[in-house]
Amino acid sequence: MASTLRNIHDHNVIGSEDTVYRYLCPVRKTGSIIGKGGEIAKQIRSDTKSNMRINEALPGCEERVVTIYSTSDELNHFGDDGELVCPALDALFKVHDMIVTDIDANVDADDDDGEDDDVSERKQTVTVRMLVPSDQIGCVIGKGGQVIQNLRVETNAQIRVIKDHLPACALTLSHDELLQIIGEPLVVREALYQVASLLHANPSRFQHSLLTAPSSMHQPGGMLMSAALTSSHRNYAVHRDIADAREFCVCFICPAENVGGVIGKGGGFINQIRQETGATIRVNTSETDDEDCIIFISSKEFYEDQSPAVNAAIRLQVRCSEKVGKDANDSAISTRLLVSSSQIGCLIGKGGAVISEMRSVTRANIRILQKDDVPKIAREDEEMVQITGSPDAAMKALTQVVLRLRANAFDMDHGLVLMPTSFPYFSQVTESSSKAKYAKRDGGKDHDHSKLNSNSKRRNNAS
Numbered sequence: 001m002a003s004t005l006r007n008i009h010d011h012n013v014i015g016s017e018d019t020v021y022r023y024l025c026p027v028r029k030t031g032s033i034i035g036k037g038g039e040i041a042k043q044i045r046s047d048t049k050s051n052m053r054i055n056e057a058l059p060g061c062e063e064r065v066v067t068i069y070s071t072s073d074e075l076n077h078f079g080d081d082g083e084l085v086c087p088a089l090d091a092l093f094k095v096h097d098m099i100v101t102d103i104d105a106n107v108d109a110d111d112d113d114g115e116d117d118d119v120s121e122r123k124q125t126v127t128v129r130m131l132v133p134s135d136q137i138g139c140v141i142g143k144g145g146q147v148i149q150n151l152r153v154e155t156n157a158q159i160r161v162i163k164d165h166l167p168a169c170a171l172t173l174s175h176d177e178l179l180q181i182i183g184e185p186l187v188v189r190e191a192l193y194q195v196a197s198l199l200h201a202n203p204s205r206f207q208h209s210l211l212t213a214p215s216s217m218h219q220p221g222g223m224l225m226s227a228a229l230t231s232s233h234r235n236y237a238v239h240r241d242i243a244d245a246r247e248f249c250v251c252f253i254c255p256a257e258n259v260g261g262v263i264g265k266g267g268g269f270i271n272q273i274r275q276e277t278g279a280t281i282r283v284n285t286s287e288t289d290d291e292d293c294i295i296f297i298s299s300k301e302f303y304e305d306q307s308p309a310v311n312a313a314i315r316l317q318v319r320c321s322e323k324v325g326k327d328a329n330d331s332a333i334s335t336r337l338l339v340s341s342s343q344i345g346c347l348i349g350k351g352g353a354v355i356s357e358m359r360s361v362t363r364a365n366i367r368i369l370q371k372d373d374v375p376k377i378a379r380e381d382e383e384m385v386q387i388t389g390s391p392d393a394a395m396k397a398l399t400q401v402v403l404r405l406r407a408n409a410f411d412m413d414h415g416l417v418l419m420p421t422s423f424p425y426f427s428q429v430t431e432s433s434s435k436a437k438y439a440k441r442d443g444g445k446d447h448d449h450s451k452l453n454s455n456s457k458r459r460n461n462a463s
Helices: 002-009 036-048 087-113 116-123 143-155 185-201 256-263 265-277 308-320 350-362 391-409
Strands: 019-026 051-054 063-070 076-078 083-085 126-133 158-162 176-183 246-255 280-284 292-301 333-340 365-369 382-389
Touching (some): 019 087, 019 185, 063 087, 143 185, 176 185, 246 256, 246 308, 350 391
Antiparallel strands (some): 019 063, 019 126, 076 083, 246 333, 280 292, 365 382
16 A cells, blocks of 8 residues: 555655656647646556656757656556556556557548558658666667667567767756667557566666756756756655755856956846856955956755756856967867865866766866966865866866766765766857966876865955
8 A cells, every 4th residue: 555655646756666767759749648637647647556747848849758657566457468567667658559549640630631652651650769867778778789689670670779969858967868669550569568678677776866847947048958957846845954955166267357247237147147046156356366256156955956056157157267269260268167175086086087088078178277277366275177168068068067066065976977968058158368377187196075165265355
């Protein structure tokens, strides 16, 4: 009885051993699984004793994620032979069958046009697309691709794993990959069953974070934010004490001539970012350095919630950066961050492995500088992270850096073993210009990791 209650009522928690499927439904077909007033979706949940969430549509994305999940404490009878399967697999096929039936019905309706040959051709092929975390997709591929090749032979379906050009609804922290199955309806159904069974037997380490709120992904100003940065506290039913929240900080070194662009006329821009992200943002001048100032961004937050500090940092990046390059046509920028020496190790990794990975993934130049190579405005216990590249590459690198710092601040390094390969796009204009002027350090010994200390005498001149 307890497990049944957990399946039906605990809609906002995915357990480590649960079965989870994320089926991509064409936006135009979602009505067939939602129904008037959500009646069909409610019926699927009730009949299968599984949980199902249909994420909101994202601008420019032609698919919506249907997340289906359940425990395996109780099993359902499935198919003509009454095979026992987990509730999530049962619900997955109810959703799939409704969508395919809806597609067939639309094709039949078009049959009146007299294009019999074209209609017959279209009726014979259906497509299934699912999102799968990369630490789970290996069970479908197999060593040397043997499993997926056997599935293709046994089912006659076209089965592909796509790593690039993912839909906007894909998540970054789970490093999603796209599983696509194409073929005749019965062929696809058999292949889907085989794949679903493999996924059931091999849960992802990241599935606890798969319940996100895409409604918060479309931020003011036309910016599409990554779901990795915008998971919402609305997904968590457990009451939390605000005293348990932690402060997370991002500290930009900003050229003095850029401060006006950061603040905006009458404080309009900085106040807009404060209001839209919920972060605390302070602009602190220095009595010892006329060239640079500090942009200090912070917020008290829970790890599973969206991060106001991260969102504000990404939106302020270009205005806080220097323009670098030989001529005005070179759009490269240089972003500088101050990081506590005790925290810098999470960005370097053993033997420089982490920083090398970030450089490879983002195609930005990421350097760690210390001591004499750090501006005077820094404290003695701080080092500088310098990111140089195109605005797009620099934004990707900043995303990597701040997410790792945040995970480290929350003692959650293990949650970022797999980092993003897809990133939010920001339409930004570089407003600053200066020259790059620092040496680099590529690697270093491991450090004790602790939270960034936000208390500093140099930061007492806030605007």
